[in-house]
Amino acid sequence: MRALRLTGWGTPPELTEVPTPEPGPGQVLVRIAGAGACHSDIHLMDWTAEEAPPAIAPPFTLGHENTGTIAALGAGVSGWSEGDPVAVYGPWGCGRCRPCRLSAENLCERTGELGGLGGGLGFDGGMADYELVPDQRLLVPLGDLDPVAAAPLTDAGLTPYHAIKAALPLLVPGSTAVAIGVGGLGHMAVQILRELSPARIVAVDTTEEKLTHAKQLGADAAVLSNDEAAPAIRELTRGVGAELVVDLVGAQPTVELAGAVVRSGGHIAVVGIGGGAVPVGFGLLPYDATIAGPYWGSAVELREVLALAAAGRLRADVERFALDDVMTAYEKMRAGRLVGRAVITP
Incomplete structure (x- = not known):
């Protein structure tokens, strides 16, 4: 599959071919419909090793605002079916500490031990044909929302x-x-x-x-x-x-x-x-x-954001880009020429 990979600090990402992941026990493979391009991605591209957060290290696939459909389920996953439309909750914590048990994985107490902050932030994200989500708790039902328009809701909303x-x-x-x-x-x-x-x-x-x-x-x-x-x-x-x-x-x-x-x-x-x-x-x-200094939000709050969108009370104005044109999206972002949000559609 294709993936936009950050291979080192201070270097531009590379669109390359990588093996399509297979979900292991408890994991879910999501076929990406929309991956929001975020200004924090530009920081990831521009940071030196000294400036970068110690909890993140390349190489990894960019993209932390992701929606799509379930492509495959690992052993032990229940309550989901292949083809279900989902949003991926972005911050990936340990799942066991007090904030995580309150669905506030953005405030996980053990992020420094995990090797990343989430998909696209140390772990492989959604600027690819598929994203491997490590646990079903990180999925939120998308319902009838347009997955491309909904992708930025997972962070920018x-x-x-x-x-x-x-x-x-x-x-x-x-x-x-x-x-x-x-x-x-x-x-x-x-x-x-x-x-x-x-x-x-x-x-x-x-x-x-x-x-x-x-x-x-x-x-x-x-x-x-x-x-x-x-x-x-x-x-x-x-x-x-x-x-x-x-x-x-x-x-x-x-x-x-x-x-x-x-x-x-x-x-x-x-x-x-x-x-x-x-x-x-x-x-x-x-x-x-x-x-x-707020950081992201909880998975329960993401459900609330998606409920606002489903009721027609919140929308992300998006400009769509093919995965092959992803760097054009970032160039427009750097130049301040995006009115709303850029979404990559693998």
Whole structure:
């Protein structure tokens, strides 16, 4: 089968032929229908060995946002049949520690011992014709959802959902939520905010095209990300700031903007991995403001995300690419020319 393999840090991945895996006991082989291309894949390509997380090591197949149909079942797998449409839950933990037993494998206590963080992140992922899933607990029924359109929901939908859900007590009527960066993750964050809360939604981005898209999806206000962004958001909130700021970029300018517009008692969720840092200490942020670095979400939350999509209340706007054209997708992502999410369709 074909697979997009990362063979070393700081090197471009290679589309190559590899043997099709056969599922062993407890394992499931998934024929991939859609594999989302994520900006974190670009970090994997660009990192040096010193910059890369110690829990991950090449070689492995990229792709951690995956959907498809069950192609084969290993011995002992029950409750599933060949041909079932499934989404693959992305973070693969030990399955035994307390967070894992709560379905929060994104917070597994033993990730440093496992050799990877999930498919496409140390283990072989879905940028291939097939993906070998090590345990049936990592599958979620997809139902009637279009598997290509649903692939980004497993990360680009799940991650902002997890971040926003934790802050829902702050989002009362009259509150404000700010989404910084309304591209692949951000355009879904806007929809999630619209569906889960009564908050006024302020979208922030560097391009008018993405801001227009965000308003079409439910944002109440759109602000260009420049030197005037913080005063504009302050004015929208009558000077008090926002209850929630979700930074989907995480670069230094955006985390500084988040710190400048959060209100006292508000919350900042830095979802993007752009390398920025928010200063924390007495007087450095508004009083009682909190900050978190959300990572993915639980398998139960993925079910909730897919339920929103099945109800027609959440969608990923996708641009489809053949596996042979996968590097074109990443080039468009690097150039900022994707409005929604790129999905590879082996």
